[in-house]
Amino acid sequence: MSVASWARHRRDRWADVALVDALVWSFREACIGAGVAQAVDAPIAGTGFRAPEITHVELGPPVRLTVRMPPGMVPAALRRAGPLVAPHLGGVALRVTDRGHGWALVDVLTVDPLADYVPLHLPRTGPAVLIGRGEDGLDITEDWRRGAHTIVQGVTRSGKSVWTYGALAQLAAQPDVLITGCDPTGLLWRPFAMSRHAGWQVSGLADLAAHEALLRRLVDEMDRRVRELPTDRDTIAVDLERPMLVVVLEEYPGLLRAVDAAEKDLGKRIRALVGRLLAEGAKVGIRVVILAQRAEAAVVGAFERAMCSLRISFRTDNRASVELLHPGTDVQVADAHTSAEPGIALMSAPGRELTRIRAPYLGGYPEYTAAIAGACA
Ligand SMILES: Nc1ncnc2c1ncn2[C@@H]1O[C@H](COP(=O)(O)OP(=O)(O)OP(=O)(O)O)[C@@H](O)[C@H]1O
Numbered sequence: 001m002s003v004a005s006w007a008r009h010r011r012d013r014w015a016d017v018a019l020v021d022a023l024v025w026s027f028r029e030a031c032i033g034a035g036v037a038q039a040v041d042a043p044i045a046g047t048g049f050r051a052p053e054i055t056h057v058e059l060g061p062p063v064r065l066t067v068r069m070p071p072g073m074v075p076a077a078l079r080r081a082g083p084l085v086a087p088h089l090g091g092v093a094l095r096v097t098d099r100g101h102g103w104a105l106v107d108v109l110t111v112d113p114l115a116d117y118v119p120l121h122l123p124r125t126g127p128a129v130l131i132g133r134g135e136d137g138l139d140i141t142e143d144w145r146r147g148a149h150t151i152v153q154g155v156t157r158s159g160k161s162v163w164t165y166g167a168l169a170q171l172a173a174q175p176d177v178l179i180t181g182c183d184p185t186g187l188l189w190r191p192f193a194m195s196r197h198a199g200w201q202v203s204g205l206a207d208l209a210a211h212e213a214l215l216r217r218l219v220d221e222m223d224r225r226v227r228e229l230p231t232d233r234d235t236i237a238v239d240l241e242r243p244m245l246v247v248v249l250e251e252y253p254g255l256l257r258a259v260d261a262a263e264k265d266l267g268k269r270i271r272a273l274v275g276r277l278l279a280e281g282a283k284v285g286i287r288v289v290i291l292a293q294r295a296e297a298a299v300v301g302a303f304e305r306a307m308c309s310l311r312i313s314f315r316t317d318n319r320a321s322v323e324l325l326h327p328g329t330d331v332q333v334a335d336a337h338t339s340a341e342p343g344i345a346l347m348s349a350p351g352r353e354l355t356r357i358r359a360p361y362l363g364g365y366p367e368y369t370a371a372i373a374g375a376c377a
């Protein structure tokens with residue numbers, strides 16, 4: 001090694017040591033500031049903090065920290081505080097991997113892990129439907145057979161329809177699934193014309209009674225299935241004879257506005273029918289999917305909301321809208337979501353804490369039309 005390169009090597013090493021020191025200090029301070037710390041009162045030393053502690057640093061890039069959580073704290077707390085801590089480490093997000101026994105691996109990400117499109121490649125096999133990709137880069141799938149009902153909200157142009165296109169294109173290809181429902185916009189069902197699903201779909205707002213008739217038919221089918229339940233079973237297994245009925249209510253508030261304006265009792269009856277599907281349908285193979293710009297009480301009451309176990313919020317116009325579907329969401333996370341890009345959503349599902357996802361992107365309407373044609377062929 002020449003003297004010059006040795007000197008450079010030493011300088012670099014020295015800079016690295018200084019950087020590691022700065023990271024350790026900033027991380028501790030940011031954790032305390034974000035509330036991921038415990039205040040400890042000591043009679044002599046005054047108030048101190050027990051905060052997550054960095055035990056090892058890989059400078060990468062990406063910067064990777066090995067972190068020990070203080071007793072009584074789990075890495076999930078650090079994950080939730082990620083958006084608050086990351087900027088102080090020169091990143092935009094933290095990817096926190098729980099290694100057990102209070103240890104975590106923390107990657108400091110310098111670009112939003114959801115910045116890239118998630119293309120949806122069809123056909124996909126298996127009952128699990130790709131519904132998004134998480135910040136950890138892993139695909140998130142939903143098996144509609146095991147789940148219950150779904151509600152999706154988001155302001156206009158936030159990605160609700162694109163998400164629905166992707167989910168329907170996958171579901172329509174499953175032979176024991178029937179795609180049904182009400183679409184006041186008239187766009188969702190157009191590609192299904194002539195398919196086996198078309199008889200169970202109502203489009204547009206010209207004939208409002210047709211929407212009621214369809215929902216009544218679905219409730220009758222539900223009642224029939226409940227009556228036919230074998231005495232030793234409380235759920236049915238869906239099959240070709242008794243397909244899973246996925247009831248999509250696209251732009252549901254728009255439908256309600258139209259029926260309320262047309263005839264007072266029609267709105268009441270439609271709400272009652274949807275309420276019954278939500279309350280009693282899940283065990284006999286009926287899955288409702290409600291789409292709305294805002295899941296407010298006038299559209300879906302607390303009862304209906306509670307029946308929806310999969311909840312997805314694309315960009316909302318304020319923090320309160322996030323609270324509607326994801327109670328207890330961190331204020332910063334909810335506020336940040338008011339400027340989310342199209343296709344980025346917050347998702348709650350059973351057994352999973354609030355997850356930020358990017359919805360798969362099938363393409364525009366032409367790709368949707370082609371995908372449904374392919375799935376129904
Ligand atoms: N997952 C995604 N990935 C990338 N871009 C997306 C994604 N979802 C939506 N977009 C973009 O956002 C646009 C609007 O999306 P979409 O039509 O789904 O909105 P919407 O929520 O249904 O709005 P509206 O309430 O007006 O019907 C799309 O045309 C597309 O360009």
Ligand SMILES: [Mg+2]
Nearest residue numbers: 157160161162
């Ligand atoms: Mg839409």
